[in-house]
Amino acid sequence: xxxxxxxxxxxxxxxxxxxxxxxxxxxxxxxxxxxxxxxxxxxxxxxxxxxxxxxxxxxxxxxxxxxxxxxxxxxxxxxxxxxxxxxxxxxxxxxxxxxxxxxxxxxxxxxxxxxxxxxxxxxxxxxxxxxxxxxxxxxxxxxxxxxxxxxxxxxxxxxxxxxxxxxxxxxxxxxxxxxxxxxxxxxxxxxxxxxxxxxxxxxxxxxxxxxxxxxxxxxxxxxxxxxxxxxxxxxxxxxxxxxxxxxxxxxxxxxxxxxxxxxxxxxxxxxxxxxxxxxxxxxxxxxxxxxxxxxxxxxxxxxxxxxxxxxxxxxxxxxxxxxxxxxxxxxxxxxxxxxxxxxxxxxxxxxxxxxxxxxxxxxxxxxxxxxxxxxxxxxxxxxxxxxxxxxxxxxxxxxxxxxxxxxxxxxxxxxxxxxxxxxxxxxxxxxxxxxxxxxxxxxxxxxxxxxxxxxxxxxxxxxxxxxxxxxxxxx
Numbered sequence: 001x002x003x004x005x006x007x008x009x010x011x012x013x014x015x016x017x018x019x020x021x022x023x024x025x026x027x028x029x030x031x032x033x034x035x036x037x038x039x040x041x042x043x044x045x046x047x048x049x050x051x052x053x054x055x056x057x058x059x060x061x062x063x064x065x066x067x068x069x070x071x072x073x074x075x076x077x078x079x080x081x082x083x084x085x086x087x088x089x090x091x092x093x094x095x096x097x098x099x100x101x102x103x104x105x106x107x108x109x110x111x112x113x114x115x116x117x118x119x120x121x122x123x124x125x126x127x128x129x130x131x132x133x134x135x136x137x138x139x140x141x142x143x144x145x146x147x148x149x150x151x152x153x154x155x156x157x158x159x160x161x162x163x164x165x166x167x168x169x170x171x172x173x174x175x176x177x178x179x180x181x182x183x184x185x186x187x188x189x190x191x192x193x194x195x196x197x198x199x200x201x202x203x204x205x206x207x208x209x210x211x212x213x214x215x216x217x218x219x220x221x222x223x224x225x226x227x228x229x230x231x232x233x234x235x236x237x238x239x240x241x242x243x244x245x246x247x248x249x250x251x252x253x254x255x256x257x258x259x260x261x262x263x264x265x266x267x268x269x270x271x272x273x274x275x276x277x278x279x280x281x282x283x284x285x286x287x288x289x290x291x292x293x294x295x296x297x298x299x300x301x302x303x304x305x306x307x308x309x310x311x312x313x314x315x316x317x318x319x320x321x322x323x324x325x326x327x328x329x330x331x332x333x334x335x336x337x338x339x340x341x342x343x344x345x346x347x348x349x350x351x352x353x354x355x356x357x358x359x360x361x362x363x364x365x366x367x368x369x370x371x372x373x374x375x376x377x378x379x380x381x382x383x384x385x386x387x388x389x390x391x392x393x394x395x396x397x398x399x400x401x402x403x404x405x406x407x408x409x410x411x412x413x414x415x416x417x418x419x420x421x422x423x424x425x426x427x428x429x430x431x432x433x434x435x436x437x438x439x440x441x442x443x444x445x446x447x448x449x450x451x452x453x454x455x456x457x458x459x460x461x462x463x464x465x466x467x468x469x470x471x472x473x474x475x
Contacts, residue, residue: 087123178249274470279458314427321425365398
């Protein structure tokens with residue numbers, strides 16, 4: 001098995017390591033962009049120390065997937081409220097003529113595409129360690145720390161780890177993914193020393209994992225427990241008050257653990273480069289929906305006027321709230337996910353046992369030893385039109401069979417969302433769209449029209465229906 005693992009990793013490493021020609025091209029692009037941002041800042045009268053950060057600066061980028069991060073370090077004299085606005089103006093001036101997308105993390109930044117390369121122009125403050133004014137202020141220190149500690153061999157290990165995480169779908173700290181950042185991958189390699197040892201460690205992960213490379217909390221574990229409550233804690237080597245893994249959702253952590261276990265048992269190239277999903281034909285999609293017998297409900301709505309990162313935060317928040325609403329109303333939720341093309345269409349997707357349930361539900365009252373509560377319960381339900389049966393005693397407590405308010409999940413969702421759904425926990429930006437009644441609720445094959453016209457959604461629904469991760473193959 002060790003020989004097989006070594007063979008797989010050797011092939012992957014060759015694929016992910018940039019050759020001299022590619023390095024030369026990207027380095028030239030990075031230098032050109034650094035000069036353009038510097039010139040734009042000078043033109044607009046903004047004092048800025050411009051430098052390239054991220055995987056390009058640390059030489060941990062993957063061949064064919066270069067992202068150039070250009071940071072504008074500006075003086076503390078510029079107010080925090082103006083940081084994004086001021087730097088966006090500079091970024092847009094520097095990236096004139098290129099396709100631009102405004103993004104948002106803690107504050108706005110600009111994504112552009114130059115010479116086929118994705119570029120992020122990001123603002124931060126020029127500060128001393130520990131005097132952080134924004135989340136991005138740490139980035140230059142992250143770059144310097146990694147460059148001081150990461151050897152050439154370990155940079156190769158980082159590339160393997162990043163490619164593995166990309167392949168299994170857990171790479172990226174943005175809200176849409178909720179996974180492992182590049183800096184987190186670099187710290188994991190610094191701690192475990194290699195890709196294989198990192199995977200081996202996570203494959204055996206059974207409880208909360210804490211990594212503190214700089215030993216900030218040596219003999220102070222209780223203090224660390226008070227500061228961080230996440231299942232994975234990797235203390236930032238340049239900021240002891242920050243958990244680098246805080247953005248990792250539990251689902252992504254568990255996916256990494258499961259994939260690590262599977263890789264050790266059956267190492268293969270599929271973990272690093274999974275096959276692209278070919279969506280079901282519409283007729284096959286219909287057959288699959290009919291075969292499984294459940295009901296998949298789609299709440300489809302239009303464009304939300306926010307940048308993608310905020311959109312995904314609102315989608316996940318709203319999805320959690322609506323799932324709770326549906327479950328508390330008595331419907332069995334098997335699976336649920338939000339989806340968006342980040343342009344003009346988004347959805348909440350729920351797979352239910354069934355859309356329609358009995359109009360009668362069992363409502364538990366207090367145990368018999370709670371006399372006052374029992375009295376109030378009896379008075380509330382005795383002789384009421386909504387009481388189908390009871391009150392009566394069952395297993396030492398009063399119970400009744402009462403009428404449900406909603407027996408159809410589609411009716412429930414339509415009713416709760418027609419005013420925007422804010423009382424149901426829908427986030428503000430999405431609520432504004434729903435309030436205009438620019439939404440519809442579809443069940444199963446009713447989604448076929450959108451499915452047939454939108455390949456991106458068709459890929460999503462195909463993967464949702466299949467469920468199985470791409471890396472899960474027979475040994």
